[in-house]
Amino acid sequence: MIKPKEIIIIGGNAAGPAAAAKAKRTNPDSHVTMFEAGEYISTGTCEIPYVFSGEIKSYKDLLYFDSKSFKEKKGVDVYIKHRVEGINRKEKEIKVLDLYNGTTHFYKYDKLIIATGAKPKSLKVFSLPAKNLFTLKDITDLVKALEYLRANEIRNTTIIGSGYIGLEAADVLSSGGFNVTIIEKENLPLPAAESEIQLMIEEILVKNKVRFFGGVKNLKPNYNEDKIESINVDGRMIETDVVIVSIGFIPNSDLAKNAKLEIGEYGGIRVDATLKTSDPHIYAAGDCIEIMNEITKRPFYLPLAAISHDYAHVAGENAAGRNKRVNPVVKNISVKLWDKFFISVGLSSIEAKEDKFRFKAVKETTYNRVMIMPGSEKVFGKILYEEESKKILGASFLGGEEVSGYGDLISALIRSKQSVKFLADINYNYTPPLSPQINLLSLLGRKIS
Numbered sequence: 516m517i518k519p520k521e522i523i524i525i526g527g528n529a530a531g532p533a534a535a536a537k538a539k540r541t542n543p544d545s546h547v548t549m550f551e552a553g554e555y556i557s558t559g560t561c562e563i564p565y566v567f568s569g570e571i572k573s574y575k576d577l578l579y580f581d582s583k584s585f586k587e588k589k590g591v592d593v594y595i596k597h598r599v600e601g602i603n604r605k606e607k608e609i610k611v612l613d614l615y616n617g618t619t620h621f622y623k624y625d626k627l628i629i630a631t632g633a634k635p636k637s638l639k640v641f642s643l644p645a646k647n648l649f650t651l652k653d654i655t656d657l658v659k660a661l662e663y664l665r666a667n668e669i670r671n672t673t674i675i676g677s678g679y680i681g682l683e684a685a686d687v688l689s690s691g692g693f694n695v696t697i698i699e700k701e702n703l704p705l706p707a708a709e710s711e712i713q714l715m716i717e718e719i720l721v722k723n724k725v726r727f728f729g730g731v732k733n734l735k736p737n738y739n740e741d742k743i744e745s746i747n748v749d750g751r752m753i754e755t756d757v758v759i760v761s762i763g764f765i766p767n768s769d770l771a772k773n774a775k776l777e778i779g780e781y782g783g784i785r786v787d788a789t790l791k792t793s794d795p796h797i798y799a800a801g802d803c804i805e806i807m808n809e810i811t812k813r814p815f816y817l818p819l820a821a822i823s824h825d826y827a828h829v830a831g832e833n834a835a836g837r838n839k840r841v842n843p844v845v846k847n848i849s850v851k852l853w854d855k856f857f858i859s860v861g862l863s864s865i866e867a868k869e870d871k872f873r874f875k876a877v878k879e880t881t882y883n884r885v886m887i888m889p890g891s892e893k894v895f896g897k898i899l900y901e902e903e904s905k906k907i908l909g910a911s912f913l914g915g916e917e918v919s920g921y922g923d924l925i926s927a928l929i930r931s932k933q934s935v936k937f938l939a940d941i942n943y944n945y946t947p948p949l950s951p952q953i954n955l956l957s958l959l960g961r962k963i964s
Contacts, residue, residue: 520545521623522834523609524591525599525770526630527551528558528653529820530801530827532580534628536589537831545835547591548622550611552598555654556580561820563657564680567664568687574657602627602774604794626796626834629771629784630827633764633802633818638675640734641760645743648758651680663757670694673746673755675734677704677727679850681761682716686853689723696726696753698746703729708857709864709897709911711878716852716913723853728753764818766803779805781816788840790830800830809843809930810862810908811870817846846909847926849919858922861909861929862899873902877935877962881955883917885947894918896955898925898935905934905963912955921956936963 520542524535527549535549549556559577566574582593594611600619601610609627611620635650647667649660663669672688674681677699689695697704697720703713704720704727720727728748735747736758746753766783777785777793783805790798802818806826822844829839848859867874878897884890894914900907910925912918928937938960945952 520625522547522626523624524549524628527556528632530823531630532557533824533827534800534831535591537828538835539590541832542835549591549593550597550599551595558654564683564687628830628834629799630801631767631803634767636762636765647742650760669756671755672757675760676762684759685725689725698731699729700731712911712913768803779814781805783816789833798830798834800827807843809845845926845929847922856918858912858918860922860925867908874899874908875902877959879958883915888947896959898959900935906932907935
């Protein structure tokens with residue numbers, strides 16, 4: 516029988532609540548406590564862009580629980596606006612600052628779960644604060660941005676960075692009637708994507724009247740009192756009413772570092788397959804950890820909500836006394852870009868080269884339905900495969916909603932170590948209003964067969 520434990524979770528955004536609830540379900544006699552430095556817990560973050568677009572009516576719809584309801588439904592004590600400032604591993608104790616009154620308290624634990632998430636990357640040139648300078652990481656960021664947009668006359672918006680979050684922000688802002696400019700240090704948008712995808716996204720930006728400045732070397736914001744009124748982009752002055760910095764995220768692992776826990780190559784907390792850290796009494800989950808890549812068999816950093824949620828359940832279960840293991844991960848990312856969807860699965864060409872795979876690629880553009888049917892549109896696909904074994908290493912797709920299914924199927928085939936030739940042997944469904952007579956994946960497989 517599992518003995519009752521004092522289990523503490525640090526972080527209450529996404530992974531923290533999942534871990535806390537699972538720990539309590541696994542060991543109902545345990546006392547589970549969760550500390551969150553911010554005002555909100557159990558929030559949706561991937562949905563943030565769609566509050567801007569109005570598809571989600573209010574940011575409050577992204578607040579799934581508050582402290583009271585989480586206690587009532589999950590049996591977990593929650594302290595918001597309580598920042599954990601230190602972990603004493605020898606005494607198995609955490610130091611907590613109550614941000615309401617400035618007092619400091621200490622709490623003992625039997626097992627600890629760190630779920631401190633990620634934090635936005637920053638640029639030195641934007642180190643000075645400004646009322647119209649934002650990031651889009653959490654609900655607090657969202658509320659600040661929404662309040663500013665509603666309280667001021669905004670026409671021109673500038674986004675620094677053209678990764679997933681930057682492009683999603685550009686989508687919803689331009690669709691909302693704002694003028695949008697994207698500034699990127701690389702030559703083309705979405706630098707991590709395949710070159711063919713980058714060129715297609717550049718065309719999408721032009722079509723939707725989004726200005727894109729790539730290959731930028733020098734960037735300097737110009738302040739007028741407490742606002743940024745323009746940005747000098749390689750000598751060209753860009754007027755702006757709002758600036759959103761979106762250049763990616765890094766693990767929020769400072770607490771773990773200060774506690775002398777092992778940190779990985781990418782700055783995330785190093786964990787084993789049970790999500791135990793280098794301390795046998797401390798687990799970690801969510802965007803603060805590094806995870807194992809199914810293809811390379813090496814740790815990497817992938818801050819994705821679905822993985823954080825799944826791993827958090829395992830961390831919670833194990834902290835409560837079980838010994839469950841997580842599987843290595845096949846990257847499977849999707850993002851909406853205006854009327855298109857982009858999917859990236861497994862390794863990209865850049866990643867395959869970095870990991871010294873000998874690989875080849877096949878690509879194809881076809882229609883997602885029979886050409887004569889309403890709604891028939893072009894869809895692009897590219898698959899990377901190992902040169903000798905023909906095993907699938909990765910894939911990219913750009914098209915309609917059908918690409919979500921392509922991505923999931925390729926992810927499953929990568930995990931089962933299937934050859935790219937197998938794609939030509941699958942019996943795909945066909946009905947004119949939904950699917951083509953010859954599926955894109957079949958066409959890609961036939962190029963090898």
